[in-house]
Amino acid sequence: MMNYMTSNTRIPPYMVFPRFLLDLRLNGTARLLYTILLDRARLSQGNAKFTDEKGQVYVIFPIESLAAAINKSEMTVKNALSDLEKQGLIKRRHQKVG
Secondary structure, three states: OOOOOOOOOOOOOOOOOOHHHHHOOOOHHHHHHHHHHHHHHHHHHOOHHHEOOOOOEOOOOOHHHHHHHHOOOHHHHHHHHHHHHHOOOOOOOOOOOO
8 A cells, every 4th residue: 555645744854956967968876976965065064174274165975985875886986976077066186095
């Protein structure tokens, strides 16, 4: 039996999907990754530890963790991140070892 949503139905936690992504030439993986990174950046906004000297918010999210979060290969994630970077939506920096 299907349970339909009612006015009292509890909505599970969700991420906001930016509509402008639909207008860009990005695949589903890149769109999903941007949505995940945007959600993570929203959390970083409230934590001074994740802002630089210019006040810009940054996110630390290792490729391995991103790949595991969306059940894709690391190469697929790297390609999607590269597409996001080419579109000017993200700027990547490699984290220093240690």
